[in-house]
Amino acid sequence: MNYESYFQQLREQHLEQLKQFLTIPSISALSEHKQDMNEAAQWVAQKLKEAGMDIVEVHPTSGHPIVYAEHLHAPGKPTVLIYGHYDVQPVDPLHLWETPPFEPTIRGGKLYARGATDDKGQLFLHIKAVEALLRQEGELPVNVKFCIEGEEEISSPSLPAFMKTNEEKLATDVVVISDTSLLEKGKPAISTGLRGLCSLEVAIQTANTDLHSGTYGGGVPNALHALIELLASLHDDKGRITVEGFYEGVPELSAAMREEFAKQQFNEEKLQNHLGLDALYGEEGYTFVERTGARPTLELNGVYGGFQGEGTKTVIPKEAHAKITCRLVGSQDPVATLERISAHLHTHVPTGAKLTVTPGEKARAFNMDPSHPVLQTAADAYEEVYGTRALFTKDGGSIPIVETFSRVLSAPVVMMGFGLPDENLHAPNEHFNLENFDKGLLTIVAFLKRL
Amino acid sequence: MNYESYFQQLREQHLEQLKQFLTIPSISALSEHKQDMNEAAQWVAQKLKEAGMDIVEVHPTSGHPIVYAEHLHAPGKPTVLIYGHYDVQPVDPLHLWETPPFEPTIRGGKLYARGATDDKGQLFLHIKAVEALLRQEGELPVNVKFCIEGEEEISSPSLPAFMKTNEEKLATDVVVISDTSLLEKGKPAISTGLRGLCSLEVAIQTANTDLHSGTYGGGVPNALHALIELLASLHDDKGRITVEGFYEGVPELSAAMREEFAKQQFNEEKLQNHLGLDALYGEEGYTFVERTGARPTLELNGVYGGFQGEGTKTVIPKEAHAKITCRLVGSQDPVATLERISAHLHTHVPTGAKLTVTPGEKARAFNMDPSHPVLQTAADAYEEVYGTRALFTKDGGSIPIVETFSRVLSAPVVMMGFGLPDENLHAPNEHFNLENFDKGLLTIVAFLKRL
Incomplete structure (x- = not known):
């Protein structure tokens, strides 16, 4: 048969x-x-x-x-x-x-x-x-x-x-x-x-208890404000990662590689429609296949803090958390990358917030x-x-x-x-x-x- | 008796x-x-x-x-x-x-x-x-x-x-x-x-489904990135609220009011130690009692999106949420304030993200x-x-x-x-x-x- x-x-x-x-x-x-x-x-x-x-x-x-x-x-x-x-x-x-x-x-x-x-x-x-x-x-x-x-x-x-x-x-x-x-x-x-991978968890703590946003609001740090400010500092307004040394080991795209990518004749508009997106998004100067195939990322996979239930809770949360993974390319070193991100976060942590960075997975x-x-x-x-x-x-x-x-x-x-x-x-x-x-x-x- | x-x-x-x-x-x-x-x-x-x-x-x-x-x-x-x-x-x-x-x-x-x-x-x-x-x-x-x-x-x-x-x-x-x-x-x-109060909920949607951060990472918008960028735009690096017209109706603190506040002989250091804080935080040029008694706020009470469980999930979340309340002073109008914040958010929403703003409570x-x-x-x-x-x-x-x-x-x-x-x-x-x-x-x- x-x-x-x-x-x-x-x-x-x-x-x-x-x-x-x-x-x-x-x-x-x-x-x-x-x-x-x-x-x-x-x-x-x-x-x-x-x-x-x-x-x-x-x-x-x-x-x-x-x-x-x-x-x-x-x-x-x-x-x-x-x-x-x-x-x-x-x-x-x-x-x-x-x-x-x-x-x-x-x-x-x-x-x-x-x-x-x-x-x-x-x-x-x-x-x-x-x-x-x-x-x-x-x-x-x-x-x-x-x-x-x-x-x-x-x-x-x-x-x-x-x-x-x-x-x-x-x-x-x-x-x-x-x-x-x-x-x-x-x-x-x-x-x-x-692509390689490295992961980390970020935790911010401010006060030792959640606080009433009436009694304390405007006068004490808010863990969510600190986390958001910190996370926002990781990319510039073009979507490029601002962590010092992050792009070390990332190869420039050669004309030959760009040609190989172009052979896929990838239809970006079709993808955009399929995903129900108003627009694709990423680093300037690269196509979608180049961005996902040959460029590194630093991506938020989860962020949470404060009240998530139904209705309103006028609380100043004492803690806030983020889960981050990076995709790595070329010879980017996952261990060094995690160290660089951690250094960036410690440099940028706002006044009154305590930062904990927990490194996770590491793969080239x-x-x-x-x-x-x-x-x-x-x-x-x-x-x-x-x-x-x-x-x-x-x-x-x-x-x-x-x-x-x-x-x-x-x-x-x-x-x-x-x-x-x-x-x-x-x-x-x-x-x-x-x-x-x-x-x-x-x-x-x-x-x-x-x- | x-x-x-x-x-x-x-x-x-x-x-x-x-x-x-x-x-x-x-x-x-x-x-x-x-x-x-x-x-x-x-x-x-x-x-x-x-x-x-x-x-x-x-x-x-x-x-x-x-x-x-x-x-x-x-x-x-x-x-x-x-x-x-x-x-x-x-x-x-x-x-x-x-x-x-x-x-x-x-x-x-x-x-x-x-x-x-x-x-x-x-x-x-x-x-x-x-x-x-x-x-x-x-x-x-x-x-x-x-x-x-x-x-x-x-x-x-x-x-x-x-x-x-x-x-x-x-x-x-x-x-x-x-x-x-x-x-x-x-x-x-x-x-x-x-203080008065107004509240709102903010929702960001990007793709119609959560996406794999390997296959798509770097090439599509991430709802959490969009939300963080948007929320970070609400305050400047001094903690002042950047929403246009937000401070309309906020009275300047007179010398008499400052004197009345000073009478409380409020011990900021004691509060800081009690709350386990490295530092108090707020608008420059005001004491804690002035900040909480006579200044308005725009505060994140809850932010969430993506994976919150144990371990790592390499996901690009399709949606992210924030709960916000403002404390209002003087003659600030809660309805106008909500409209101003909504306008700010709609102006600043990043490429590829759909924004929903749901106004809530309103009190003078x-x-x-x-x-x-x-x-x-x-x-x-x-x-x-x-x-x-x-x-x-x-x-x-x-x-x-x-x-x-x-x-x-x-x-x-x-x-x-x-x-x-x-x-x-x-x-x-x-x-x-x-x-x-x-x-x-x-x-x-x-x-x-x-x-």
Whole structure:
């Protein structure tokens, strides 16, 4: 049976299995989901066993477990390490979901659930592609290893140490990751760059208690005023980041890179309309793909302080908080960046406010040369299935572990994404377009056979 | 029996009754407390009946009920209308309360509960003072009316209409209100001014969904960035409000007013230490009492948007919110002020952000001449009980209805406060110092007898 018929025949069964996977609320950031994390890891291990992997191991870590599997019966052939993650982002604001995030629902050819595309859906494709090859051919065209973690959404704190300890076990010729996107429907892409990431939390405290805005208003510091003044100082009126030294290590965009970006023929107006925006926004002198692919950011992800309930409360809040992440490019150093931001905040903190800065995640940006043969083989596989050759892009997101894989295992990393850019990753109503579910399975099979 | 002995004898019983009153969570701002509001109104009505008032009525309104009572058997004597409110502020952040807000607890001579001082505790003093006069003398030295509402903390939306409809019923020679503070322990004060108030809510919307900060970060507007930029534009770096025309109607401080303020000998350093502040803060060229008594404010009471949970969420929020109140002085017009702020916000809203401004409460400032005889009589009553004459002050808070009382009933308003400035009004651990519970009862009796 050809692979198209094979996958068609098993489509309902595969979707039912994926739905089952998606019902597990494996939110790595929230400690109350500890048990769900174990359940999701066990689910992945079970499916790898059913697929025919020889060895399947669930490794406990100080955080969430890592699932490892191998099938090494192709002597003389390359080894492929498939990476993915079974953890998902938090789901709030919950009221904006049309169907509950952990009750997977298919509507209009799309599968809606938290993790549908990031990354449970895409990870699932690899398990089913390997299973298909084994069932159809009785063997695999290459040696295959899986390394599936549960901490990608919290910056993979356990995986680097696991990688170092198990360097030999994980040794490979190529790492394959499906956690990125096509350019748009029908336009495949292979990401050759990822932005780095660093995160921090900022807390302002003023008085030792909330105060009445009548009795004290105008005479004491207000934690929200101090925080807003401080946060506003981080960008100038053109949206450029004002932190001293922030842009150190950011490469200037060469004419060649601008040309590569321009090849995507990205439709900014279409995006603007799709997102219901009056205007896109960003650094002057750059297009949207350049801004998101090759420029760093300093972004407020959450700000809160004072009264949030119904009605009015005439209070001067004693504390206020902000959550910030930066996307990094080129050789920007996440540790130095966090230090620079902290120094900026401490220099600018207004009179009467006490500042606490808590640094968080740290990951460098990653870049690969598109001319590498394994990337060209991946582009061939896409062309076979999609009828159009994959473009080489830079992805604005961060998969902090990619840079570590490439460094520790000294192997090229192929980012074969099957998501779409508008599938609400990290937002309400995340979904996975099933056209790419079908084509993804075939593309992975084609890639493994061509290696 | 003299009144000191009388109140001493009944002290435990009175405190038990007040505690009972304080267990009712009558938060007017939250619609879920509708039933508690009725219960609190009925409690007040019952206690007025027990005190010996002839007529006691509970008037339904479109909001929360108004309790009216009268005892008019002193022909030829003046009529006193006692105003108070049985509603209280919301209680969050709840985790900062040492004992639950609606489980009144006495610790170190202070009664802790939401509403202990603002205004259930102070209102209760008047009921018990009138009861004492009737029991001890068999009659009242003046004609007494009570008008007790349940919407003071939400700016009294129903009372002005009630006042107009019942102008004759409420007709009086003097209005007495106990909803303000002594200057400090042992230093009584009569407030001859209150700041006005206006409130608004600000909402920013950018995209139609929350977005992934990797895929979109740097290329689309972030609702929090837009809100922070907008809010930061409301003050200059000296803390002055930058809204055009905002200071119209704000009187310059005369040398005489500055002298009156200086009489308070307010200890700014003591306040700063008490509040755990590194520094007080406010407009240059003014003292703390001038800033809070005679200068307007534009204050953030709440700001929120994006992720507030544990850990990191790499999200670009699609919406962000702020709650703002202004304290007004002199002849500042609350309606015009709201219009000016709205115009400023609409002028400064950043590219790509949609702005919604929702105006709320509106109340003018109030001022009285300290030389008025009824204020002098009140000062005499304080002197009799506290051994020191009350100072005439300006209060930074707003009791929006005071200006309405004075205008509609054409009567002087005596603000005889028995709270203390550090009793955590509107904040966690609100309390009432029982020294002023005891002295307050005696002062009210002395005042009514002297009129």
